[in-house]
Amino acid sequence: MxxxxxxxxxxxxxHWRREFPILDRCTYLIxxxxxxxxxxxxxxxxxxxxxxxxxxxxxxxxxxxxxxxQVGDKIAPLLGAPPGSVLxxxxxxxxxxxxxxxxxxxxxxxxxxxxxxxxxxxxxYVLRRWLPEHARLHVVKTHDSISIDTDELLDAIDERTRLVxxxxxxFKSAYVMPADEIVNKAHAVGAQVVLNGYHSVGVIPVDxxxxxxxxxxxxxxxxxxxxxxxxxMYVRPDLLQTLxxxxxxxxxxxxxxxxxxxxxxxxxxxxxxxxxxxxIASLYAIQPGVDIISQVGVEPIRAKSIRQTSLIITLADRxxxxxxxxxxxxxxxxxVTINPPHAYEVSRELLARNIVIDYRQNAGIxxxxxxxxxDDEIYQVMDAIAQILDAGSWQQHAAGRSFVx
Ligand SMILES: Cc1ncc(COP(=O)(O)O)c(C=O)c1O
Numbered sequence: 001m002x003x004x005x006x007x008x009x010x011x012x013x014x015h016w017r018r019e020f021p022i023l024d025r026c027t028y029l030i031x032x033x034x035x036x037x038x039x040x041x042x043x044x045x046x047x048x049x050x051x052x053x054x055x056x057x058x059x060x061x062x063x064x065x066x067x068x069x070q071v072g073d074k075i076a077p078l079l080g081a082p083p084g085s086v087l088x089x090x091x092x093x094x095x096x097x098x099x100x101x102x103x104x105x106x107x108x109x110x111x112x113x114x115x116x117x118x119x120x121x122x123x124x125y126v127l128r129r130w131l132p133e134h135a136r137l138h139v140v141k142t143h144d145s146i147s148i149d150t151d152e153l154l155d156a157i158d159e160r161t162r163l164v165x166x167x168x169x170x171f172k173s174a175y176v177m178p179a180d181e182i183v184n185k186a187h188a189v190g191a192q193v194v195l196n197g198y199h200s201v202g203v204i205p206v207d208x209x210x211x212x213x214x215x216x217x218x219x220x221x222x223x224x225x226x227x228x229x230x231x232x233m234y235v236r237p238d239l240l241q242t243l244x245x246x247x248x249x250x251x252x253x254x255x256x257x258x259x260x261x262x263x264x265x266x267x268x269x270x271x272x273x274x275x276x277x278x279x280i281a282s283l284y285a286i287q288p289g290v291d292i293i294s295q296v297g298v299e300p301i302r303a304k305s306i307r308q309t310s311l312i313i314t315l316a317d318r319x320x321x322x323x324x325x326x327x328x329x330x331x332x333x334x335x336v337t338i339n340p341p342h343a344y345e346v347s348r349e350l351l352a353r354n355i356v357i358d359y360r361q362n363a364g365i366x367x368x369x370x371x372x373x374x375d376d377e378i379y380q381v382m383d384a385i386a387q388i389l390d391a392g393s394w395q396q397h398a399a400g401r402s403f404v405x
Contacts, residue, residue: 013304013371019292020225020372027355027377032174032199032335032368035225040288048284059280067283068251069270074290075224075232078298079197079216080207086234087270088220088286090279092196093122094247095217095233098273099194100130102245103163108134110162110191116140116148118170123196127165135162145362146173146324147331153177154185161191168206168218169199172363174309174325174333176204183213192239198222201232202293203334203370204302208234215239223334223370225289229282233273240272249275301371305334308369308378312336315382324364339364340385348397349388355381 017023020036028036051059063070072086079086089095111134115124124137131137138161140153147170157164164186169176179195186193197218200206202225208216216234220226235243244266250256251274254265266272293301306329313336316323322339326332337360340346347359358366367381388394 011304011374013296013300014374016292016296017372017374023372025354027380029367029369029373029377029381030356030358031203031225031370032171032222032366033358034228035202035222035289035370036372037227038225038288038292040291041227041285044284044288045281048281064280067280068274068278071230071283071286071290072232072270074287074294075201075220076234078206078224078290078294079201079218079232079234080209081216081234082209082237084270085237086232087273088278088283089231089233089273089275090229090282092120092198092217092219092231093126094275095231096123096126096194097130098245098247098275099215099217099233099235099243100127101247102243102273103192104242104244105132105135105162107162110160111135112138112158112160112162114138114140114153114156114161114164114166114191116142116153116166118142118145118148118172118175119165119167120171120196120198123165123167146170146326147175148177150178150181154181157182157185157189157191159189161186161189164191164193165196166193167196167199168216169197169204169333171199172324172360172366173337174199174335176200176326176331176333179213180211183211187212197232199333199335202298202301203305205298208236212236220286220289224286224293225370226286227282227289229279230286235270235273240270241268243272245273247275251276251278296371304371305369306332308373308375309334309336311375311378312338312367312369312382315378316340319382319386321385322364334370335366335368337364337366338385341389342394342398345394345397346385346388349394350381350384352397353384355384357381 019038022036068088071088073083076086140156183193192214194215202223220230221228252266316338324337343364347365
């Protein structure tokens with residue numbers, strides 16, 4: 001046993017556990033990767049199948065056509081966005097493509113796009129493909145593999161900057177970037193900001209209206225328990241008409257059923273950013289998770305998350321494991337990355353023991369409790385790591401590495 005278990009405080013959020021079937025089957029500490037599935041998804045997918053089976057093509061008129069925006073409206077309050085400003089797409093790579101393809105890069109003096117080297121690579125892949133020839137990426141580098149120096153970042157945002165594209169919470173370390181300072185500096189020099197909210201919405205409070213951020217894109221599959229196939233894309237309402245996306249499709253067309261071959265007149269509302277037929281099944285599956293998170297409320301989720309991530313850090317410190325996440329609670333998202341000896345092999349043995357976490361190269365084991373996890377589960381994973389190291393059972397995983405959890 002690694003430590004004596006302290007008496008846990010009463011945890012009223014634990015009654016939500018019964019809504020998530022997987023919690024009865026394993027120790028699920030990986031909501032930074034894929035949040036647990038709410039049991040309500042069974043009903044929603046049945047409703048989808050029923051609509052398809054009984055209404056057939058008429059289902060488009062009975063709600064399917066507008067579902068991407070309706071689900072966007074359901075997600076919007078969780079990021080402080082007004083109705084009509086959020087649209088759901090299949091993934092962030094597509095949402096970024098739509099955005100980057102629609103930005104006006106024509107000012108030759110604004111030739112700089114600021115990113116950092118701890119951003120999610122897919123954001124950068126897409127950005128590189130859309131960067132016009134005269135523009136260049138300015139990569140602000142980390143000094144500690146956990147965070148980005150705020151002064152260096154703000155200094156990099158200058159009068160030549162067209163766009164700042166950063167994660168709100170960094171995916172490897174869960175460092176919370178100073179979003180308000182970034183937006184204020186960018187706006188002061190005439191630049192725009194897109195933030196990746198994959199690791200923020202649902203686990204830390206986000207208010208895009210208060211911050212004035214220009215664009216905000218994140219996924220539902222992690223902290224919103226919405227499953228694969230859904231990201232939300234927020235555009236500040238006054239900027240919508242400035243976007244002329246090259247990645248487009250007939251759902252964005254003002255008169256989609258005119259079937260004209262001319263340049264499309266794009267819609268004036270958020271559907272301006274649509275492409276083609278959306279994945280309707282995902283739009284059904286997303287909703288129970290979003291409903292639950294909305295009911296629970298992000299404030300209590302954040303309070304519990306800070307308590308449990310602090311507990312992980314305390315236990316890691318006692319055991320002498322390196323911690324690769326911020327120690328300051330205000331700068332830490334929902335995940336703690338720890339790097340015990342033989343971290344990769346230990347992570348494989350944890351999975352073999354039905355304790356579900358993940359491992360990221362050059363970072364370590366990511367442990368991500370959500371509002372449905374108990375403190376006992378935190379002790380369980382930390383005790384298991386100590387036991388795996390003591391007994392040497394990590395050694396059976398020493399041959400062959402796979403980076404897919
Ligand atoms: C920060 C971040 N951005 C984006 C993604 C996924 O991108 P996409 O929606 O394009 O698959 C992930 C997935 O793990 C992520 O952690």
